[in-house]
Amino acid sequence: MKTxxxxxxxxxxxxxxxxxxxxxxxxxxxxxxxxxxxxxxELRGLVAELPTYGYRRVWALLRRNRDAxxxxxxxxxxxxxxxxxxxxxxxxxxxxxxxARRHDGKVAVEQSNARWCSDGFEFRCDDGAPxxxxxxxxxxxxxxxxxxxxxxxxxxxxVRDVMLQAVENCFHGALKTDSQIEWLSDNGSCYIADExxxxxxxxGLKPITTPVRSPQSNxxxxxxxxxxxxxxxxxxxxxxxxxxLKNLAIAFDHYNESHPHSALRYRSPREFRQQANSPT
Numbered sequence: 001m002k003t004x005x006x007x008x009x010x011x012x013x014x015x016x017x018x019x020x021x022x023x024x025x026x027x028x029x030x031x032x033x034x035x036x037x038x039x040x041x042e043l044r045g046l047v048a049e050l051p052t053y054g055y056r057r058v059w060a061l062l063r064r065n066r067d068a069x070x071x072x073x074x075x076x077x078x079x080x081x082x083x084x085x086x087x088x089x090x091x092x093x094x095x096x097x098x099x100a101r102r103h104d105g106k107v108a109v110e111q112s113n114a115r116w117c118s119d120g121f122e123f124r125c126d127d128g129a130p131x132x133x134x135x136x137x138x139x140x141x142x143x144x145x146x147x148x149x150x151x152x153x154x155x156x157x158x159v160r161d162v163m164l165q166a167v168e169n170c171f172h173g174a175l176k177t178d179s180q181i182e183w184l185s186d187n188g189s190c191y192i193a194d195e196x197x198x199x200x201x202x203x204g205l206k207p208i209t210t211p212v213r214s215p216q217s218n219x220x221x222x223x224x225x226x227x228x229x230x231x232x233x234x235x236x237x238x239x240x241x242x243x244x245l246k247n248l249a250i251a252f253d254h255y256n257e258s259h260p261h262s263a264l265r266y267r268s269p270r271e272f273r274q275q276a277n278s279p280t
Contacts, residue, residue, distance in 0.1 A: 036082050039074060047088050052231045054090050055080045060260030060267075107184070107220045108139055108263070112273060113170055115139040115182040116205075118162060118191070119221035120154055121229065125238045133248070134158045136166040137224050139184070141276070142261050143269035144224070144252050145169050151241050156193040159185075163196075167203050177204030184208050186218055228255070 135147035146165035183205040210217035232251035238244035260266040
């Protein structure tokens with residue numbers, strides 16, 4: 001047997017075990033073949049509503065739907081296999097070369113309402129009108145706590161409106177925070193204006209600006225901009241500024257209520273906050 005195994009290039013012990021197995025032996029480790037078509041129908045519905053979601057976020061939505069209906073969950077690997085077989089995966093994008101600039105800091109915090117970050121983004125409507133958005137994001141649960149939009153430029157008034165909205169939304173209409181909250185932003189003129197810095201301190205915010213030419217220092221806000229443009233702005237109807245504003249409000253609500261976030265174990269920001277606040 002040793003010579004035969006060496007010629008065939010197989011393990012002698014494995015061959016010895018197989019030779020002693022009865023004819024009726026069946027490998028019990030193999031799972032029964034599952035009918036994937038009901039799952040394919042569910043996945044097609046989710047992908048049709050959110051065409052920019054990858055298999056992980058689609059799996060998170062499927063898990064949420066199954067939990068709501070008290071049905072068994074589906075393994076993420078099975079979701080990937082089925083989506084790959086039926087051509088439902090996103091196309092792979094080429095990787096961009098990583099920046100040589102090192103960033104050792106950590107933007108995320110362990111508790112909500114300890115640090116907020118802010119930034120802005122813009123896009124053009126189909127009629128050519130620009131729409132510029134400024135937002136505030138919680139650095140723990142990633143909730144977009146406030147935002148404003150304008151067809152004009154970025155101004156200090158926009159930033160101050162976002163600051164005040166964030167305080168009112170998180171502290172039940174109060175005009176000042178219960179304790180000091182860090183306010184992280186870049187060095188844009190609308191953020192470092194004296195009036196904006198003074199106003200932020202009056203309502204309980206501590207302004208912190210990132211180092212020059214270091215966008216990674218505000219990486220959470222930068223990542224949110226990418227998410228909004230990819231998953232919402234890229235495909236939502238925006239024939240004019242008025243329509244774009246209405247759909248942008250829907251997009252922010254959907255992000256907070258339903259968008260699965262990898263850092264939150266694929267829960268939405270408000271799901272994460274509710275579970276963090278619920279008694280154990």
